[in-house]
């Protein structure tokens with residue numbers, strides 16, 4: 723029986739491992755997804771600077787249109803000026819034309835400002851791209867590690883499942899039946915490792931009489947509080 727219990731305890735430990743591995747395997751893909759979406763969210767730093775550039779181009783186009791409209795106006799003034807009959811009328815058009823020409827100069831200055839601004843924005847775009855690449859590299863490295871860990875855990879799980887089959891073959895049928903029932907009823911914990919003279923799971927003290935029987939006889943004992951199979955590792959020298 724004690725040998726049966728040894729294997730039963732190994733089975734419990736292996737089942738614990740299987741449970742942990744299954745949980746990890748379930749959680750890892752979600753962690754990868756979170757990292758991927760965080761990484762993609764960081765691309766907004768590039769978007770932001772690209773939007774600034776679009777804005778700049780739009781402003782420039784608007785100003786260029788404005789120049790065309792003013793030139794059109796000047797052309798009409800000149801036509802009217804040529805048809806003017808009095809000197810006063812002529813002078814009037816002259817001053818209008820002068821006013822609009824100054825206007826063109828000021829709009830053209832604003833166009834140049836935008837052009838210089840766009841060089842600055844292009845620089846910002848390159849910087850934000852470099853920054854994003856640096857951040858994305860870090861994320862990709864972590865994502866790769868998570869995926870590697872997922873693959874490793876899957877391998878470990880398949881090994882643990884094989885071990886489970888091997889261990890179960892070595893355990894008597896009746897013992898296995900009790901174990902499986904307890905696993906179902908007791909949240910996956912059928913065997914309790916006895917620490918000193920306490921049940922390792924519910925921490926209730928084992929009565930001295932039972933405890934002495936537990937370590938000296940081959941019988942199987944259950945915790946009087948939580949009903950789990952008690953397992954006390956017998957030291958090699960005590961066995962002899």
Ligand SMILES: [Zn+2]
Pocket residue numbers: 914921922923924925926945946947948949950
């Ligand atoms: Zn207990």
